[in-house]
Amino acid sequence: MNAWGSKLLRSDRARHAGALRDMLRTPVIVDVADHDSADAVAMAVAATGREQLRQDEAESKFPHGHHRGLRRVDDALLASLSEPVTAGGALELAEELGAIDTPRIHVHGVQGGAGTSSLAVHLALALAHCLFQDATPVSLVDADPDSVGLDLLCGWEGVPGRRVGERSIGGHKGGDIPVEGWPVAPGGTGLRFRSRRLDAVGGRPEPNADLVVDYPAPGIADYPRAGVVVVDRGRVDPMADVRGVVPAGQAEAHSAATDTPSPAARAADLVVCVSRPTVAGVHALGRCLAELDAADVPAVGVLREEAGLETPIALRQMLGRLPVELWPWDGAIAAEPLDGCSGEASVNDLQFGLRILGHLPGASEWGRARDVDC
Structure with a gap:
């Protein structure tokens, strides 16, 4: 049983895993x-x-x-x-x-209270369940400068007051971290977790500031080198991330000039923008998706539906042909949020994860055509 009481059968996982591998191939x-x-x-x-x-x-x-x-x-x-x-x-x-692609997915909140962190956790858990039998690691990165921490949100700290990963990585100086050194979240899926706001040596919280800078300071935990990565960016403007990416040539030149390891200067393969189904929320989402499209950044919008209410057709029409998915309200999750999450995913998580990844470049036709029956 998962954290919300819905049983995830092995057959469910196998069907979704097969569809996901096809989508990433x-x-x-x-x-x-x-x-x-x-x-x-x-x-x-x-x-x-x-x-x-x-x-x-x-x-x-x-x-x-x-x-x-x-x-x-x-x-x-x-x-x-x-x-x-x-x-x-x-x-x-x-x-x-490789047999499949290993994308980096950034989740941004266009509005506060839309469930950005919850979506990032659900998406990461769904991918970890689907790829559990493969040799492809799945990692969840808490890179929201204003978050209290996904490990605290999910109840993953092993000792009260001690953050996940506080003492799991030591001595690393800048750049990417071998994913094998990342702490594993509960649930048996092998999901790796790390907060970019924790200092890699002492576990001290970094200042409450946007850490997406051109050249991260040595000692700050960065992204994993391998596998699929889901990054919770909170309310950080997606275009700030796009502008902050350093071309590979510049990164290498900076590394040679400063005698420091070359930072991970990789853009997101897919940006997920989360908003609420209000006039203001839809307007902000449409503007954000249009800016990303103009910058040739693959992106998809997500409208977090309200309890007991369907998103009005007029609001959907405001977005025109922009790629948008609806995230239905789940009363069971609302009644028992992520606090104490056992690290398992539901069938709805797997289904939603496949729809999101269907917007990756080259995978869109799979995402539209292969809605797995449960």
């Missing part, structure tokens, strides 16, 4: 000049179970610029392999591509 664009190398690349891509597309095919299949979010194999990537792709480098390339 996005196509690969191949643009290689040499025919022999192209044949070796085709074998490497086939080994991962992914579909291979030419540039024109990708633009046709994923219009409106969505093809830019797909993995790409070109001559520059082949040149970076330790061996030629025709002489052993194909295995390295297949490992580089």
